[in-house]
Amino acid sequence: MTLEAPLEFSGAPGSPYTRKMLAVLRYRRIPYRLYHRGREPAGYPTAKVPLLPTFYIGGEAVTDSSPLIRRFDAEIPGRPVRPADPAVAFLDSLIEDYADEWLTKCMFHYRWAHEADAAFCGRLLPSWGPVPLDEPTLAAMAKMISERQIGRLAYVGSNPTTGPVIEDSYVRLLEALEAHLAVSPFMLGSAPGAGDFGLFGQLTQLAGVDPTPTAIAQQKGHRVMGWIGMVEDLSGLEPGPTIDPGAIPPTLKALLAEMGRVYAPLLIANAKAVMAGEKMVETEIDGRAWAQNAFPYQAKCLGWLRDEYAALPAASKAQVDAAISGTGWTSLF
Ligand SMILES: N[C@@H](CCC(=O)N[C@@H](CS)C(=O)NCC(=O)O)C(=O)O
Structure with missing residues (x-):
């Protein structure tokens, strides 16, 4: 079709x-x-x-x-996003899921848990609409949006216990991305995958809009900020080859390790809580306490990743196993 x-x-x-x-x-x-x-x-x-x-x-x-x-x-034919090689495609799924489900915690946390960021974004979000707003209307909308979003912090798992874990992970991600972008145009070689677009989406805000995380990116993420500007419009890019899944670059390994370090333990603890019908996930992430509402959608994400892993041909599975060995991801499969 x-x-x-x-x-x-x-x-x-x-x-x-x-x-x-x-x-x-x-x-x-x-x-x-x-x-x-x-x-x-x-x-x-x-x-x-x-x-x-x-x-x-x-x-x-x-x-x-x-x-x-x-x-x-x-x-829709032409210029597919997903890598053709099954092992590379699987790594792409891991990166995309991390971006969509973990990095979004960083985005939402910085935006609404920091007072200065919340005050800024409360006014910015309604101003992005196509309707001019007078001051009383903008002030009222900013108040309404901020209160609603701050009330949702609990759902993404941002609270005083988890805040430092979330913020440290953002800084480490920037460092790992910065190192990887020094040797590779995209996460998995010379063509962007779904993981690149997932990271890009969250980073447009984290490293370009919200004051606190953008200031960190200005210190630690020059290549990352350049990359975001480029990925915005890749209509003119002629994609090159993706990585050899049998020989993944050390900077990619480090990036996968950072992603698995925080996101894999959450996926496991969340799935257990959802299966047990518990409301809360209480676990340890990165050696520190983690507590948040259980999230059925993320239990589904784990199921999809496991299905994709199970469907890999034997040779691709061996390549994936080698690529994620020694990282938190191995605990999932
Ligand atoms: N899994 C969805 C997530 C989409 C999502 O969470 N979108 C946010 C905004 S970025 C949303 O609509 N939140 C509810 C709201 O703003 O009312 C996807 O990949 O598209």
């Missing part, structure tokens, strides 16, 4: 997943039409769980960037 262009979707500039999908569509050279959230044409459907971005496909509202990337690869 071939999907018809332009693809229509709604989203917002402050939504990391909207930015992720915009960059995917530009790289794929797929014509699109982006509606600002709430400004879709009359009568367009609403998704069961309304999230940004929402795509409108065949009269239906469809969310969730990861399966959409795979669907677009399958149904």
Whole structure:
């Protein structure tokens, strides 16, 4: 089946997943039409769980960037995002899942747990809309949005216990990315994968919008900031080869180690809590206490990663095992 262009979707500039999908569509050279959230044409459907971005496909509202990337690869020919090699594709899934599910904690935490960032973003988010706002309206919207989002911090696992774990992981990620981007244009070689776009989406905010994490990136992430500017529009890029999965570069290994260090133990503890019907996940991450609400969606993420691992051909599985050996990821498979 071939999907018809332009693809229509709604989203917002402050939504990391909207930015992720915009960059995917530009790289794929797929014509699109982006509606600002709430400004879709009359009568367009609403998704069961309304999230940004929402795509409108065949009269239906469809969310969730990861399966959409795979669907677009399958149904729109040319310039696929996902690597062709199964082992490389699996590493791409790990990176994408880390970005979408862990790095987003960093993004949401810095934005709403730091007073200065919350004050700034509370006013910025409504200002990104297409409607001019007078001061009383902007002030009221900023108050409403900040209060709502600060109230959601608990759901992403940002609290005084986890804050330092989240912030240290962001700094280490920047350092690992900086080292990797000194030797490789993208995470898995000379073509961007879903993991690149996932990281990009979160980093557009962390290292470009929110004052506290952007100041850290200005100190520690010059290549990262340059990379974000580039990934925004890769429509002119002619992709080169991806890495040899039998010989992954040490900087990629370090990056995978950083991702597995924090995200893998969370996935395991969360899945256990969800299976046991418990409301809270209480565990240790990076040697420190971690407590947050259990999150059924992330239990599904673990299931999808395990299914993809189980479906790998034997030779690819051996390559993946070698690539993730000695990292936290091995505990998942
Ligand atoms: N798994 C989804 C996550 C999308 C998501 O969480 N979007 C956020 C904004 S970046 C959202 O819509 N949150 C609810 C809200 O803002 O009301 C994806 O990959 O697209």
